[in-house]
């Protein structure tokens with residue numbers, strides 16, 4: 348990682364697998380920076396008038412992905428902290444937008460941590476239904492190279508409270524740690 352003085356001049360996008368803390372951290376980091384925040388999943392749910400889980404079930408993943416790309420494009424129009432969905436990196440167009448227009452922070456956690464965090468919430472994470480551990484392993488294998496290629500900064504979140512992660516992010520963004 349090489350510190351870039353322009354990191355705080357662009358929208359900040361949080362990427363990573365489900366359960367690594369993107370939605371939680373985006374709000375907290377935005378508050379600390381006095382910036383707005385945006386969650387692409389919340390925007391998609393609002394645009395469809397139904398939950399992400401119901402959208403997957405009724406209209407399918409392709410419809411969700413199209414709405415997700417539109418939400419990302421809208422989010423990148425102003426400086427704010429953006430929580431993406433774990434699959435945002437699947438589409439080349441989304442990767443191009445993130446690379447060109449955002450400071451990208453990759454949040455990671457071990458499978459054990461993610462499964463524990465999401466145990467109470469499996470119904471709202473359609474891609475982890477069924478054998479969640481096996482699905483998570485597949486998603487990690489497919490997506491890790493995509494997250495790694497885009498990331499300006501990376502944080503391992505296991506055992507670190509959100510508020511402490513925000514302090515680490517601020518230090519890295521402002522001073523390169």
Ligand SMILES: Nc1ncnc2c1ncn2[C@@H]1O[C@H](COP(=O)(O)OP(=O)(O)O)[C@@H](O)[C@H]1O
Pocket residue numbers: 363364365366367368369370371372430464465504506507508509512
């Ligand atoms: N650093 C953390 N330590 C412990 N629990 C966390 C942490 N970050 C997020 N969580 C919890 O994990 C769950 C998933 O977090 P969320 O922000 O929705 O992740 P994502 O948006 O990446 O899927 C939530 O219950 C949240 O409270």
Ligand SMILES: O=C(O)C1=C[C@@H](OP(=O)(O)O)[C@@H](O)[C@H](O)C1
Pocket residue numbers: 363364365366369370388399431432433434435471472473474
């Ligand atoms: O990993 C994925 O493809 C998805 C992750 C979810 O967001 P979180 O990463 O916030 O759980 C949500 O966008 C949708 O269920 C698909």
Ligand SMILES: [Mg+2]
Pocket residue numbers: 369370371388430431432
């Ligand atoms: Mg989220």
